Amino acid sequence: MIHPTALVDSTARLADDVEVGPFSIIGPDVTIGAGSVIGPHVVIKGPTTLGKRTRIFQFASVGEDCQDKKYAGEPTRLVMGDDNVIREGATIHRGTVQDRSETTIGSRNLLMAYVHVGHDCVIGNDCILANQVTLAGHVTVGDYVILGGLAAVHQFCHFGDHAMAGGGSIITKDTPAYIMINGNPAEARGLNLVGxxxxxxxxxxxxxxxxxxxxxxxxxxxxxxxxxxxxxxxxxxxxxxxxxxxxxxxxxxxx
The missing domain is CATH 1.20.1180.10 (Udp N-acetylglucosamine O-acyltransferase, C-terminal domain)
Structure with missing residues (x-):
């Protein structure tokens, strides 16, 4: 189940049926749940916990040190639930001690290609982040949220449950639950009625x-x-x- 060219640290804890593709690197303090598939050329750095049936595609970087200049190597965490799909080239950073010390992602989320999830973000369940969505640090995203491709969310913003942002939106304020926004800067366009x-x-x-x-x-x-x-x-x-x-x-x- 683990390709011979993959590098898996001896302290990493992988369920017996986890698949790891060629040239992937799984570092110390990484836990991966049952039924998960890690594709080729993936890098996972700990402390990171991935739930059951996680699927990560090639060239993703998961659990890397954050880009906050205050970060000084503290052992912060990334914790993800079950049934998440992380597509090509996505980057997910761990937290900082200045906040929660943890980046948290719930279950059944789809992060499409080149999505970036910054340090200390919290993402709920059943969300879709389309290609190249960027979450700065400390962003909170509720359940059943959809962010269109190339949407960028300013640090410390909150996105309520069942809300939606159109592609290319520049989001610098909080979005209430159920609202649909779009534009640069983003403006409210109505309820997310279809959702x-x-x-x-x-x-x-x-x-x-x-x-x-x-x-x-x-x-x-x-x-x-x-x-x-x-x-x-x-x-x-x-x-x-x-x-x-x-x-x-x-x-x-x-x-």
Missing amino acids: LKRRGFSHEAISALTAAYKMVYRQGLTTEQALVEMRSRFELPEVEHFAASIERSTRGITR
Whole structure:
């Protein structure tokens, strides 16, 4: 299962059925779960933990030292869940002690070719990052998020659940849950209606979120006024989740 040209450190912990392709390098303090396939010319540096059924394609660099100039060789971590796919040339860096000391990626995510995930990022579950998406350090991405190709996200930005960014977007502020953004600089374009329908959101929830979106973006209310208005009109968990994602913003929301 391990190609004879691959270099696997003696302290790396690989499940018995893990496949490792030609010329790949797996360093110390690396753990790889069952059913995983590591392609050719992949470099994995620890401390890194990869869950079950991880698939990594050629020339990816996973768990490398971060590019933060404050980094001084501390043993920070990369932790990934199960069923993730990392395509060609992607780069994923470990965390820094100035933040969480850990870069965290959930399960069932697709990181397409040449995606970069910077230090201390947190990515949820079931996300798609299209070709050449770039996440600066300290970015938080929720569940079921889609980032179009070449989108760039500024450090410390938050991206709410079920949100979507169009290709080439330059994102410097927080994106609330359920919102679709696009442009340079990115602007809110509406709800991610197609995504919500595909994921089984009820007609009642979508109608309420549409009204809540208009309160924030179309009616000339302040953010505080919009939050009070939507909570007074709707008691649905989806609306509360939308409101909470706005309240969590530290950089201001994309308008």
